[in-house]
Structure formats: C-alpha cells, structure tokens
Amino acid sequence: MKRMKLERAFTLIEPGPVVLIATHDGKKQNIMTISWTMVVDFTPKFAITTGAWNYSYAALRKTKECTIAIPTLDLLDEVVGVGTSSGADTDKFEKFGLTPLKGKYVRSPLIKECLANIECKVIDIIKKHDIVILEGVAAYFNSHLKNKRMIHAIGDGTFVVDGQKLSRRKIMQSKFPDIL
Amino acid sequence: MKRMKLERAFTLIEPGPVVLIATHDGKKQNIMTISWTMVVDFTPKFAITTGAWNYSYAALRKTKECTIAIPTLDLLDEVVGVGTSSGADTDKFEKFGLTPLKGKYVRSPLIKECLANIECKVIDIIKKHDIVILEGVAAYFNSHLKNKRMIHAIGDGTFVVDGQKLSRRKIMQSKFPDIL
Numbered sequence: 001m002k003r004m005k006l007e008r009a010f011t012l013i014e015p016g017p018v019v020l021i022a023t024h025d026g027k028k029q030n031i032m033t034i035s036w037t038m039v040v041d042f043t044p045k046f047a048i049t050t051g052a053w054n055y056s057y058a059a060l061r062k063t064k065e066c067t068i069a070i071p072t073l074d075l076l077d078e079v080v081g082v083g084t085s086s087g088a089d090t091d092k093f094e095k096f097g098l099t100p101l102k103g104k105y106v107r108s109p110l111i112k113e114c115l116a117n118i119e120c121k122v123i124d125i126i127k128k129h130d131i132v133i134l135e136g137v138a139a140y141f142n143s144h145l146k147n148k149r150m151i152h153a154i155g156d157g158t159f160v161v162d163g164q165k166l167s168r169r170k171i172m173q174s175k176f177p178d179i180l
Numbered sequence: 181m182k183r184m185k186l187e188r189a190f191t192l193i194e195p196g197p198v199v200l201i202a203t204h205d206g207k208k209q210n211i212m213t214i215s216w217t218m219v220v221d222f223t224p225k226f227a228i229t230t231g232a233w234n235y236s237y238a239a240l241r242k243t244k245e246c247t248i249a250i251p252t253l254d255l256l257d258e259v260v261g262v263g264t265s266s267g268a269d270t271d272k273f274e275k276f277g278l279t280p281l282k283g284k285y286v287r288s289p290l291i292k293e294c295l296a297n298i299e300c301k302v303i304d305i306i307k308k309h310d311i312v313i314l315e316g317v318a319a320y321f322n323s324h325l326k327n328k329r330m331i332h333a334i335g336d337g338t339f340v341v342d343g344q345k346l347s348r349r350k351i352m353q354s355k356f357p358d359i360l
Binding site: 035150174 | 188190191194195196215216217218219220225227228229256257260310311313329331335337338340341342343344345346347348351352
C-alpha cells in the first residue's frame with residue numbers, strides 16, 4: 001500500500017463508490033459500510049451521513065478519527081457482510097478476513113485488501129442532518145491490485161460495477177486542480 | 181417522463197452519478213454540472229456541495245428550489261459542456277440542445293433528455309461547509325431510454341460508466357426501506 005498524493009484523494013470518493021469506514025475506539029477496531037458520502041473540497045474534505053444508528057458513530061464522535069477504505073468488486077461480499085452485521089457483537093476484521101494495517105496519523109486501521117485508504121480527522125459534526133465532516137490527512141493506493149473496479153450501491157440491495165472509462169481532460173482542464 | 185415513487189428517488193443518487201442541477205431564478209433558467217452530492221435520508225433528502233463560485237448558487241439561495249436531473253452516457257458531452265460554461269453568459273439549454281419541461285412543484289425545469297429528474301426544495305444551507313440540503317418532492321423516470329447507464333466523474337477530467345449489475349438483495353433486506 002503506497003502513499004499517494006493527498007491532493008488526488010478526492011478522486012477516490014467523487015465517483016461515488018461504496019466505502020468502508022474503519023474506526024478504533026481505544027479498545028477495539030471496527031468497520032462499517034456506507035455509500036452516503038460526498039467530496040466537500042479538494043484538499044480533501046469529505047462529508048458522510050451517519051448517526052447513532054451505526055455502532056461506529058460513537059467511536060467517530062469520541063476519537064474524531066477514522067479511515068475511509070475503498071473496496072473493489074473482489075470484496076463485494078465482505079462489503080455486504082460488514083454492512084449487515086454490527087460491531088456491537090462482531091469482530092468484523094476477523095469475521096470477514098480483512099487485515100488491519102497501522103495508520104500514520106490516526107489510530108483507526110487501514111484495510112490491507114482495499115484499493116485505497118484515506119486517514120481522516122473528524123473536523124465537524126452537523127447533528128441536525130447527521131452529517132460528519134472529515135479531513136483527509138494521508139492517502140494510500142494499492143497499485144498492484146489486478147482488479148481496480150469500484151462498486152456503487154444503488155441502495156436497494158443491488159450494485160453496479162465500474163465499467164468503461166472515458167476522458168474529457170483537455171476540455172475540463174480549468175475544472176480540477178493543476179496537480180492532477 | 182413518468183412519475184416514479186418518491187421513496188425510490190434516493191437510489192438515483194446513492195450510486196454517485198454526475199448530475200445536472202437545473203434552476204430558474206425568476207427571469208431565466210440555468211443548469212450546472214456537479215458530482216459532489218450525497219443522500220442524507222431515504223425520504224429523500226440530499227446534500228450537494230456548491231457555493232458562490234457556481235452561478236446557479238444565487239438562484240438556489242433566492243428561490244429555494246432546483247431540479248436534480250440524472251444524465252446517461254449519451255449526454256456526456258452535454259454534461260461536460262454545461263460544466264465548463266457559465267449561465268452568466270450562456271443559455272445552456274439552447275447551447276447544448278437540452279429541452280426544459282415544466283415541473284409540478286418547483287419552477288426549475290426538468291430536463292427531458294435525462295434518465296430521471298427529481299424536483300427539490302432547498303431546506304437548509306450550511307454556509308460553513310458550502311453544503312446545501314435538498315428535499316425531493318417529486319421524481320420522474322424515462323423508462324423508454326435505451327441506454328440507462330449513468331456516468332461517474334473521477335474529478336480529474338475522466339469518467340467511468342456504469343458496468344455490470346449485481347444483486348445482494350436477499351442478504352440486505354434489512355438495510356433498505358420495505359417499499360423497495
């Protein structure tokens with residue numbers, strides 16, 4: 001898992017993949033699956049919708065940290081398993097054969113099997129709308145993974161996988177940071 | 181464009197497609213392209229990140245209304261064109277050959293060529309993070325469109341198109357509203 005430019009990390013979330021959010025509450029680590037996420041700025045900052053109905057929310061609030069891990073198609077069943085079980089009674093890393101890796105800036109683990117990981121600090125919680133604002137502080141990419149196709153949740157129990165890629169880079173040069 | 185169940189409208193945004201936001205400021209209609217969007221609840225409510233850097237933001241603030249239109253691959257060049265020009269000096273409906281249709285609850289037009297449209301009310305603006313909270317009030321779906329594949333922006337001028345579809349509905353039944 002190689003460090004990637006933090007300025008490119010928003011490109012992992014902008015296309016809307018289902019993600020895993022890893023936390024460590026001081027005693028134990030946990031993972032949840034969410035797809036209600038959004039980029040809020042390029043630096044990068046992200047918004048996620050979560051609240052007390054997710055067991056991980058308490059850890060997010062307490063530690064003000066998490067890791068966003070981006071799974072690929074090969075992890076679909078793990079993603080569904082993580083999303084349909086609770087950290088209250090399950091060690092999800094163990095149950096779903098996922099490997100926690102030590103992060104550099106947060107205690108929340110990275111997930112080794114994922115395509116990418118973003119270490120994040122919680123910088124704000126908008127309780128009225130159950131929105132948590134995250135700031136990415138380091139990002140990592142697994143460039144050796146053969147299958148890099150992300151999965152997108154429709155929200156009704158079905159998923160769509162990344163298909164064809166197309167470029168309009170020349171026309172859009174003014175719309176993204178120079179570093180890209 | 182047939183009315184669809186409002187309770188299903190969140191499934192249009194959850195997978196993270198690039199969307200068009202149509203507005204009408206009282207004098208003229210306009211469109212912007214954005215992909216910083218998120219579902220915030222099933223009813224549905226959505227969050228979008230936008231601010232004064234988008235010409236449409238003034239109309240959103242003033243009228244507290246907009247339409248979210250979901251384009252497919254066939255509209256990629258229109259989506260890029262809308263995203264790289266400004267309503268300040270361009271009638272984007274005319275320039276990009278898009279057809280405005282009258283909405284039922286908002287003055288913002290629907291876009292005929294899109295796969296789906298969601299009429300929305302602005303219910304909150306979180307200025308600190310440039311997040312606008314929308315509530316969907318009616319949704320429409322173009323089931324006769326041959327190509328229903330949505331497009332996802334990576335954020336660097338490239339796009340990925342919907343590929344293979346997969347179902348995990350049985351396992352996930354507890355995770356989505358009964359109506360789906």
